[in-house]
Amino acid sequence: MLFDQLLKQTGEWLRGTGPEADIVICCRLRLARNVQGFRFISRMDADERTACEQQIRSVILQQRIVPEDRYVSLHETAPLDRKLLVERHLISKEHEDSKHPRGVAIDRDEQTSIMVNEEDHVRLQVFQSGLQLRAAHKVANALDDLLARGLDFAFSPQLGYLTACPTNVGTGLRASVMLHLPALVLTRHIEKVFQAVSKLNLAVRGLHGEGTEASGHFYQISNQVTLGRSDADILANIEQVIPTIVSYERKAREELLRRDRLRMEDRVWRAYGMLRTARIISSEESLMLLSALRMGHHLGILPDIDLQTINELFLNTQPGHLQKLAAHEMEALERDARRAEYIRRKLDGKS
Amino acid sequence: MLFDQLLKQTGEWLRGTGPEADIVICCRLRLARNVQGFRFISRMDADERTACEQQIRSVILQQRIVPEDRYVSLHETAPLDRKLLVERHLISKEHEDSKHPRGVAIDRDEQTSIMVNEEDHVRLQVFQSGLQLRAAHKVANALDDLLARGLDFAFSPQLGYLTACPTNVGTGLRASVMLHLPALVLTRHIEKVFQAVSKLNLAVRGLHGEGTEASGHFYQISNQVTLGRSDADILANIEQVIPTIVSYERKAREELLRRDRLRMEDRVWRAYGMLRTARIISSEESLMLLSALRMGHHLGILPDIDLQTINELFLNTQPGHLQKLAAHEMEALERDARRAEYIRRKLDGKS
Numbered sequence: 001m002l003f004d005q006l007l008k009q010t011g012e013w014l015r016g017t018g019p020e021a022d023i024v025i026c027c028r029l030r031l032a033r034n035v036q037g038f039r040f041i042s043r044m045d046a047d048e049r050t051a052c053e054q055q056i057r058s059v060i061l062q063q064r065i066v067p068e069d070r071y072v073s074l075h076e077t078a079p080l081d082r083k084l085l086v087e088r089h090l091i092s093k094e095h096e097d098s099k100h101p102r103g104v105a106i107d108r109d110e111q112t113s114i115m116v117n118e119e120d121h122v123r124l125q126v127f128q129s130g131l132q133l134r135a136a137h138k139v140a141n142a143l144d145d146l147l148a149r150g151l152d153f154a155f156s157p158q159l160g161y162l163t164a165c166p167t168n169v170g171t172g173l174r175a176s177v178m179l180h181l182p183a184l185v186l187t188r189h190i191e192k193v194f195q196a197v198s199k200l201n202l203a204v205r206g207l208h209g210e211g212t213e214a215s216g217h218f219y220q221i222s223n224q225v226t227l228g229r230s231d232a233d234i235l236a237n238i239e240q241v242i243p244t245i246v247s248y249e250r251k252a253r254e255e256l257l258r259r260d261r262l263r264m265e266d267r268v269w270r271a272y273g274m275l276r277t278a279r280i281i282s283s284e285e286s287l288m289l290l291s292a293l294r295m296g297h298h299l300g301i302l303p304d305i306d307l308q309t310i311n312e313l314f315l316n317t318q319p320g321h322l323q324k325l326a327a328h329e330m331e332a333l334e335r336d337a338r339r340a341e342y343i344r345r346k347l348d349g350k351s
Numbered sequence: 352m353l354f355d356q357l358l359k360q361t362g363e364w365l366r367g368t369g370p371e372a373d374i375v376i377c378c379r380l381r382l383a384r385n386v387q388g389f390r391f392i393s394r395m396d397a398d399e400r401t402a403c404e405q406q407i408r409s410v411i412l413q414q415r416i417v418p419e420d421r422y423v424s425l426h427e428t429a430p431l432d433r434k435l436l437v438e439r440h441l442i443s444k445e446h447e448d449s450k451h452p453r454g455v456a457i458d459r460d461e462q463t464s465i466m467v468n469e470e471d472h473v474r475l476q477v478f479q480s481g482l483q484l485r486a487a488h489k490v491a492n493a494l495d496d497l498l499a500r501g502l503d504f505a506f507s508p509q510l511g512y513l514t515a516c517p518t519n520v521g522t523g524l525r526a527s528v529m530l531h532l533p534a535l536v537l538t539r540h541i542e543k544v545f546q547a548v549s550k551l552n553l554a555v556r557g558l559h560g561e562g563t564e565a566s567g568h569f570y571q572i573s574n575q576v577t578l579g580r581s582d583a584d585i586l587a588n589i590e591q592v593i594p595t596i597v598s599y600e601r602k603a604r605e606e607l608l609r610r611d612r613l614r615m616e617d618r619v620w621r622a623y624g625m626l627r628t629a630r631i632i633s634s635e636e637s638l639m640l641l642s643a644l645r646m647g648h649h650l651g652i653l654p655d656i657d658l659q660t661i662n663e664l665f666l667n668t669q670p671g672h673l674q675k676l677a678a679h680e681m682e683a684l685e686r687d688a689r690r691a692e693y694i695r696r697k698l699d700g701k702s
Contacts, residue, residue, distance in 0.1 A: 262688055266630035273628030279617035337613055 002069060002106070003081050007324060010315050011088055011110030011127070013178070016307040018130015022298040023246045025178040025218065027133045028089075029140040032163045032172035033122040036152040040164040041117055046100065049117060053101045056116045059150030065114065065143065066105040073103045080329065083320030089127070091115055112143060119164050120172075122147065131242060133175060133235050159227065169227050173234055176222030177242050178207075182295045183252035184245075185217050193245055200241055201225050207287075216287035216314075221245070253299060268296030272305075275313075276347055280333070281340040286317045305347070313346055353421060353457070354432050357439065358675060361666050362461030362478070364440055364529070367658045369481015373649040374597045376529040376569065378484045379440075380491040383514045383523035384473040387503040391515040392468055397451065400468055404452045407467045410501030416465065416494065417456040424454045431680060434671030440478070442466055463494060470515050471523075473498065482593060484526055484586050510578065520578050524585055527573030528593050529558075533646045534603035535596075536568050544596055551592055552576050558638075567638035567665075572596070604650060619647030623656075626664075627698055631684070632691040637668045656698070664697055 013026040034040065038052045053073075061068055074082055074095065085091040090113040091104050102117035115123040124143050128136035147153075154162040160170040168174070184190040194204050207218040221242065223234045256264050271292035274281075281289075294310050296302040315321060317339050323329050326338055364377040385391065389403045404424075412419055425433055425446065436442040441464040442455050453468035466474040475494050479487035498504075505513040511521040519525070535541040545555050558569040572593065574585045607615050622643035626632075632640075645661050647653040666672060668690050674680050677689055 262630055262684075266691070269628040269630055270625060273624035274621060277620040277624030277627075279613055279620055333613075340617070 002072065003084060003324065006084065006088065006106075006110070007316075007321070009110070010308070010311050011090075012129055013089055013110070013127040014311045014315055015129035016311050018128065018132050020243075020246050021130040023180055023249050024131040024242070025129075025180055027128045027131060027136045028125055028176045028178070028220075029133070029136040030123060030125040030174045030176075031140055031144055032120040032161065032168045032174075033124070033144070033147070033151075034154045034162055034164070035121045036154045038121060041100075041119065041121065042164060049100045049102075052121055053103060053117050056122060056147075056151065057103055057105075059147060060105045060114060060116075062150055063146045065146055066107055070107065071103055071105045073101070075099070075101050080320060080323055084324050087318040087320045088315070092118060092123075094118065112139065114143070114147075120168070122151070122153075131177065131246070133177070133239055137175070137231065137235060167224070167226065171226045171229065171231050171234060173226055173231055174222050175235055175238050176205075176220045177238060178218060178220045179242075179245060179249070180217060180291065180294060181219055181245070181249050182217040182291055183256055184249050186256060187252045189248065189252060193248060197221055197241060197245075200237060202238065202241065215284060216291035218291070253295070257299060264296075264299070265301050268292050268299070268301045271296070272302060272347075275343050277344070278340045280336045281343065282336055283317060283319055283339065286339060286343065287314070290314050290317075309346060313343060316346075317343060353423065354435060354675065357435065357457075357461070358667075358672070360461070361659075361662050362439055362441075363480055364461070364478040365662045365666055366480035367662050369479065369483050371594075371597050372481040374531055374600050375482040375593070376480075376531055378479045378482060378487045379476055379527045379529070379571075380484070380487040381474060381476040381525040381527075382491055382495055383471040383512065383519045383525075384475070384495070384498070384502075385505045385513055385515070386472045387505045389472060392451075392470065392472065393515060395451075400451045400453075403472055404454055404468050407473060407498075407502065408454055408456075410498060411456045411465060411467075413501055414497045416497055417458055421458065422454055422456045424452070426450070426452050431671060431674055435675050438669040438671045439666070443469060443474075445469065463490065465494070465498075471519070473502070473504075482528065482597070484528070484590060488526070488582065488586060518575070518577065522577045522580065522582050522585060524577055524582055525573050526586055526589050527556075527571045528589060529569060529571050530593075530596060530600070531568060531642070531645060532570055532596070532600050533568040533642055534607055535600050537607060538603045540599065540603060544599060548572055548592060548596075551588060553589065553592065566635060567642035569642070604646070608650060615647075615650070616652050619643050619650075619652045622647070623653060623698075626694050628695070629691045631687045632694065633687055634668060634670055634690065637690060637694065638665070641665050641668075660697060664694060667697075668694060 035052065035056065038048065044052065057071060060066060060071060082096045085104065086093055086096045088110060090106055090110060095102060095115050095118045100117065104116065105114040112124065112126050124140065126136045126140040156162055161172040163169050163172055181190060184193055197204055201224050203222050203224045205220045207215050221238065223238060271289040275289050290310060290313055293302060293305065297305055297307055297310060316325060319335055322335055322338055322342065330338060386403065386407065389399060395403065408422055411417060411422060433447045436455065437444055437447045439461065441457055441461060446453060446466050446469045451468060455467065456465040463475065463477050475491065477487045477491040507513055512523040514520050514523055532541060535544055548555055552575050554573050554575045556571045558566050574589060622640040626640050641661060641664055644653060644656065648656055648658055648661060667676060670686055673686055673689055673693065681689060
């Protein structure tokens with residue numbers, strides 16, 4: 001039921017709206033919290049883990065954060081469904097793969113998800129389409145307050161919130177912004193941007209977070225420091241740098257168009273041609289081609305394709321989504337053929 | 352006038368008909384002849400060259416081999432028009448580039464051309480679409496006889512016809528067959544074929560003859576030996592090997608389809624997608640993509656595109672043709688953009 005519903009929408013992070021949506025895909029705020037009286041997850045035995053999950057789950061339901069059918073017990077969930085949640089950024093890869101009792105609460109718009117028994121007892125995250133860090137922070141705070149009504153979070157007056165990994169101690173906050181930076185890659189200015197970013201103690205990661213490649217020219221920029229700083233400081237630090245990167249990317253796009261419009265059109269149209277005709281296509285290749293399409297859309301090169309279609313293609317061509325839509329598991333080649341077929345039908349307006 | 356007429360047709364060599372036309376593009380027979388009383392071209396002074404050309408030209412017209420408006424004095428012809436003739440295989444690259452008085456007679460169907468003052472005084476060539484070496488030979492012989500009515504060809508009873516380069520002495524005959532062998536390239540069997548061919552003293556060359564690359568998987572196979580052998584022997588030697596190569600290529604295509612139909616379809620459809628959408632395309636790339644289209648057409652993968660369209664694209668996307676069609680000379684980038692536009696319009700059925 002829940003999974004069928006999910007397949008019918010793209011979720012908050014891919015809504016494609018909000019400020020600077022041509023370049024800023026979404027903002028994401030994450031808070032790490034642990035419940036006093038329980039040890040950290042890695043130290044727990046099986047019974048403790050069960051008890052911990054049960055307690056947090058019951059608070060989530062009591063506080064009506066989500067209705068019961070939107071709390072997923074992941075240890076009772078099929079692997080393909082768990083993969084679907086990862087591809088929708090609703091749970092982490094680690095949360096998909098671990099074995100112990102654990103869950104996730106997902107709201108109707110996929111704007112918020114609360115992972116239970118991940119690295120910390122509670123990991124709540126809030127997405128906001130476009131550049132809206134403050135709005136996301138407000139929602140995260142409200143959610144944090146709701147949870148705190150039923151849970152006593154481990155907090156040290158000196159250090160702040162206590163977390164399983166020392167890198168999260170303090171605010172427990174990670175704020176990140178997902179950016180689409182194809183023109184900075186094409187003009188080879190992306191490395192300079194990263195150097196500037198790292199001087200501000202910010203980290204640059206790929207599409208799926210820590211340790212992943214920047215597939216499709218998508219990058220996530222987030223704070224590294226959580227200790228000894230307020231939430232406001234952390235947000236201000238990111239808010240200071242993102243508009244600069246956005247303006248660099250926009251200038252790079254304009255410059256590419258001015259200097260070599262034909263080559264840009266060629267790049268975008270060829271991507272479209274490939275997507276319209278290929279019979280076998282890997283997820284990596286489709287991501288790159290869709291990235292070109294997305295840029296083309298925002299530059300007015302491909303006026304007939306709406307952003308909603310491109311976003312649905314981004315989401316649904318991922319391996320888990322493809323298999324879920326086909327209602328069976330598939331080997332790599334079958335997936336690549338099914339992906340090509342799905343894309344062709346979608347771009348033909350047939351599905 | 353002549354050049355405008357040429358632009359409206361594809362000529363005999365690209366007609367796409369005749370036996371084994373899915374693999375054998377055409378046969379070409381070339382006879383090298385020199386006129387007694389004149390020195391070889393390289394030894395001549397300017398006056399002799401003029402006299403030689405005049406004499407041969409007048410015989411061609413006297414014998415009504417072509418009407419006057421189809422004899423082209425190349426030293427009075429614009430560079431772009433000369434390039435057009437090379438791209439249509441009607442004159443050699445050397446004949447395009449040299450400076451002295453020289454010409455070419457071209458019949459209405461572009462089945463025959465007679466180069467005057469090329470490496471030899473007379474180089475006559477006959478094209479026949481598909482695998483029809485004997486038919487081409489018959490036409491070449493008839494033409495040779497017509498010329499011999501007015502010209503006394505240098506002939507030694509011991510050696511045969513005398514030619515400027517010793518490699519042509521004897522029959523002066525070069526018979527070649529142009530093949531389209533994409534599947535043998537894809538299955539990596541092409542080298543084995545070449546080894547077998549070279550053991551029979553046959554040469555393998557690219558699309559535009561000696562020293563050119565095998566662009567678009569097109570290969571020309573021709574005899575190397577002209578001395579001490581009869582025309583019949585030379586033709587028999589080639590006729591013995593071509594059907595074998597044709598059957599290898601056909602088997603390779605069948606095997607590729609049987610083993611990996613999807614990947615073949617992918618290759619052909621992607622080529623089509625590129626041609627339909629690219630905004631900049633080099634002649635080398637378009638040749639490769641059209642090669643895939645041609646194979647796809649013959650395998651029934653692209654049923655809606657007729658061979659005539661593919662052949663016109665092969666011919667008209669060459670640099671000279673493109674510029675001639677646009678009626679002005681162009682730099683490389685402008686050509687590549689114009690080529691892409693021409694292909695798109697053609698495949699859209701708009702030109």
